[in-house]
Amino acid sequence: MIYLDNAATTLRKPPAVARAMGEALRRGGGAGRGGHEAAMWAADTLFACRQEAAALFGVDNPERVTFTANATHALGIAIGSAARTPGRVLVSGYEHNAVMRPLEALKEKGFTVEILSAPLFEPEITLHRFEEALGDGGGVSFVVCTHVSNVFGFILPAERIARLCHAAGVAFVLDAAQSAGCLPIDAAALPGVYIAMPGHKGLYGPQGTGLLISPANALPEPLLRGGTGSRSADAAMPDFLPDRLEAGTHNLPGVAGLLEGLRYLRRRGVDSVLRHERALTESLLRTLSRRPRLRVYHADHLFCQTGVLAFTVEGMDAECIAEQLAQKGVAVRAGLHCAPAAHRTAQTFPGGAVRVSFSAFNTPRDVDAFLRALEGLL
Amino acid sequence: MSGCLIACRSLTYAQRSARALENAGFTATVLRMPAALSDSGCGHAVKIPERMLAESVALLRDHGLLPKKAYVLTEDGLYAELPL
Numbered sequence: 001m002i003y004l005d006n007a008a009t010t011l012r013k014p015p016a017v018a019r020a021m022g023e024a025l026r027r028g029g030g031a032g033r034g035g036h037e038a039a040m041w042a043a044d045t046l047f048a049c050r051q052e053a054a055a056l057f058g059v060d061n062p063e064r065v066t067f068t069a070n071a072t073h074a075l076g077i078a079i080g081s082a083a084r085t086p087g088r089v090l091v092s093g094y095e096h097n098a099v100m101r102p103l104e105a106l107k108e109k110g111f112t113v114e115i116l117s118a119p120l121f122e123p124e125i126t127l128h129r130f131e132e133a134l135g136d137g138g139g140v141s142f143v144v145c146t147h148v149s150n151v152f153g154f155i156l157p158a159e160r161i162a163r164l165c166h167a168a169g170v171a172f173v174l175d176a177a178q179s180a181g182c183l184p185i186d187a188a189a190l191p192g193v194y195i196a197m198p199g200h201k202g203l204y205g206p207q208g209t210g211l212l213i214s215p216a217n218a219l220p221e222p223l224l225r226g227g228t229g230s231r232s233a234d235a236a237m238p239d240f241l242p243d244r245l246e247a248g249t250h251n252l253p254g255v256a257g258l259l260e261g262l263r264y265l266r267r268r269g270v271d272s273v274l275r276h277e278r279a280l281t282e283s284l285l286r287t288l289s290r291r292p293r294l295r296v297y298h299a300d301h302l303f304c305q306t307g308v309l310a311f312t313v314e315g316m317d318a319e320c321i322a323e324q325l326a327q328k329g330v331a332v333r334a335g336l337h338c339a340p341a342a343h344r345t346a347q348t349f350p351g352g353a354v355r356v357s358f359s360a361f362n363t364p365r366d367v368d369a370f371l372r373a374l375e376g377l378l
Numbered sequence: 379m380s381g382c383l384i385a386c387r388s389l390t391y392a393q394r395s396a397r398a399l400e401n402a403g404f405t406a407t408v409l410r411m412p413a414a415l416s417d418s419g420c421g422h423a424v425k426i427p428e429r430m431l432a433e434s435v436a437l438l439r440d441h442g443l444l445p446k447k448a449y450v451l452t453e454d455g456l457y458a459e460l461p462l
Contacts, residue, residue, distance in 0.1 A: 032389045032422075035410035043408070047393040063390050230388050233419035243388050 002330045002369045006201065007150055007178055007308050007357035011331075013204045016260040021206060024256035030249050032229030042252050049259040050242070056262055056270075057195070058186040059213055066212040066245040067255055071177040072098040073223065074196035074212035077245055079103065079144065081220035082171040082194065086110030087141030090133050092126060092156055093117040093345035094149040097338045099175055103144065111141060120149075120346045121299035123157040130161050134168045142171040147185075148178035151342045151355060152297050153281075153308025155183065162190045177201065180211075181261075182277065182306050184270050187213055194220070202273075202359075203265065205258030208251050220245060268360065277307025277358040284309055284356060284367050291378065297346065297353070307358035310348075313378065318352045321377060325354075328373040332356050382431055382450040382460060383423040384438075385411060391443070392422040398441045399426065399434055406434070415449055415457055435462055 003011045024045060029038030031046045050062035059065060068074040079102045083089075089103055093115045103113045116133055118126035134140055143165050147158045158174055165172040173194045176185060181202025187195060192215045199209025214220050222237050226247035231238050238244050265273070281302060288296045293314040299305040313321060322334035335352040336343050343349035356370065386392035392408045399406035404426065411421035426434050428450055435445055448460040 032420075040408070043389055043393065047390060047397075050390065051397075062394065063388070230420050230422070231418040238388070240387055240391070242390055 002366050002373070004356045004358065004362065004366065004370055005331045005333045006359035006362070007153075007337075007355060008333055009200045009207060010202065010204055010359045010361075012359065012361040013206075013257070014260055014264040016264070017204060017206065017257040020256040020260045021253040024253040028252040028256070030229070031252065033249070042250070045252060045256050045259065046250060049255045049262065052259055052262040052266065053211055053213075056266055057180075057213060058188045060188070060216070063241045064187075064214050064216065066214065066242045067250060068196075068210035068212050068245075069208055069251070070200070070210040071175065071196050071198035072210075074198075074210045075099055075144075075173065075175060076102055077212055077220055077223045078173040078194035078196050078214075079106070079142075080223060081214075081218070082142035082144075082173050083109070083111065084171075085141055087112075087139045088133075089113050089141055090130065090143045090145075091115055091341070092130075092145045094146050094152070094154060094156065094342040095144060095339070096146065096150055096175065096177065096342075097340070098177070099144050099146070099173075100341050115341060115345070117345050118156070120152060120297065121154050121304055123155070123304050127157045127160050127164075130164055134164055134170065140168070140170050142173065144173040144175065146175040146178070148176075148183065148306050148308070149339070149342050150178045150308070151337045151339050151348075151353065152310050152346060153178070153306040153357075154299070155179070155304040155306060159186075159189050162193050165193075166191050178306065178308070181265050181270060181273065183274060191215070194218075199254065199258040199261065203258060204261030204360075206254050209254040209258045212245065214241060214245075222247065224248065273360045274306065276360055277362075278302050278305075280358045280362055280364065280367055281305070281307050281309050283364060284370070287371055293378065297348075308355060309357075310353040310355045312348060312351065312353050316377075318354050321354050321374075324377050325370075325373055328376070330370050330373045332370075380428075380451070381425050382428045382448055383409075383411070383415070383425055383457075384431075384434070384445045385415065385421060385423050385447045385449070387421075387446065389422045392424050395424045395438055395443050395445070398438060398443060399424065402437050404430055404434055404437070412457065415447075431460060
């Protein structure tokens with residue numbers, strides 16, 4: 001199979017990921033639930049993963065790194081923690097349903113959601129929209145912004161939006177689902193920001209893993225309450241991280257796998273991955289942009305775009321294209337990509353688009369194979 | 379049990395503390411807090427040689443890690459709190 005659906009889940013992982021997961025199944029007990037060898041081995045694995053993530057993302061304290069089940073879980077905690085006082089909530093217009101559905105539920109509590117509809121691949125205009133909205137009469141409760149559009153690969157100016165929010169004293173939740181591992185992220189340059197990410201995409205961990213990086217000195221609101229292996233006599237959840245957000249037994253095999261994914265990234269370098277994915281995207285774009293009937297969504301010279309490329313074909317249904325590609329052994333994603341807001345903003349709603357997304361493990365031969373398969377459909 | 383225990387607010391805090399000490403060449407082990415010393419149940423501690431307590435506490439403070447309490451097991455089998 002030619003796998004080009006890495007924005008959903010990276011399929012090919014470093015071999016150490018599966019090995020570590022198997023070892024965790026054989027050796028790991030319940031972290032924090034005992035002082036015996038199996039429990040302490042598990043605890044050491046969790047701590048190593050927190051440290052590795054902290055190092056990769058410039059986090060000064062591994063206690064700020066919380067394990068979650070996925071990015072949606074991490075976003076749920078972050079949004080619930082940022083939503084202290086009802087008011088305006090600002091979003092870019094490229095957010096995934098993992099953001100938009102929790103925000104929809106907040107409307108019942110008096111929050112209003114303002115979609116800034118930033119034009120595609122226009123980071124300066126995007127920034128200006130946030131600047132205007134933050135200065136427009138106040139009342140902003142918090143901001144949620146995707147770092148990279150899961151549909152179009154558009155890189156939004158997260159650090160500069162974070163600075164605006166910080167200056168305005170407004171909480172900021174960054175959805176790093178498509179940027180973690182694909183773009184350098186420096187938490188030190190994102191003060192006061194909740195950063196939510198999955199483990200199973202650009203971090204090359206397994207499904208069922210995610211991370212939330214909380215701001216320094218934050219006390220987030222738990223989404224799940226229960227046993228933590230700490231302060232067990234207390235009825236309330238602990239008032240310290242990471243325990244406050246990690247009720248229940250950890251997904252140790254998942255974390256062990258994620259640790260190896262993170263180690264791979266640190267060895268290879270996120271910059272190197274970005275260059276590799278962009279080179280593949282450029283190569284694909286050169287051919288696709290010459291084809292009649294195709295509309296390819298891309299930034300000039302890919303300056304604000306990752307290894308994700310979406311396109312539509314005049315007169316053809318996006319889902320049908322993906323289905324036919326699948327029959328030829330090529331995996332892509334079509335439709336609305338759980339991001340109807342992004343498609344509305346980019347005016348590809350309701351038909352959606354076909355999305356090709358690369359990983360560190362794709363090669364130019366994958367691009368050629370994809371193009372051959374697509375050629376047969378057009 | 380020989381040595382003394384530095385009480386930590388969480389397992390991760392204990393792990394951070396132990397790592398800081400180990401990186402400085404000290405011996406440190408993370409372990410469960412004895413029930414008698416855990417004011418709210420299920421805590422963790424870092425075990426260090428008693429003679430290293432002052433140096434260890436100073437090093438942890440340098441790293442922004444603030445030990446809550448320290449204990450030593452006395453000859454009569456009870457824990458005695460040590461001044462920090």
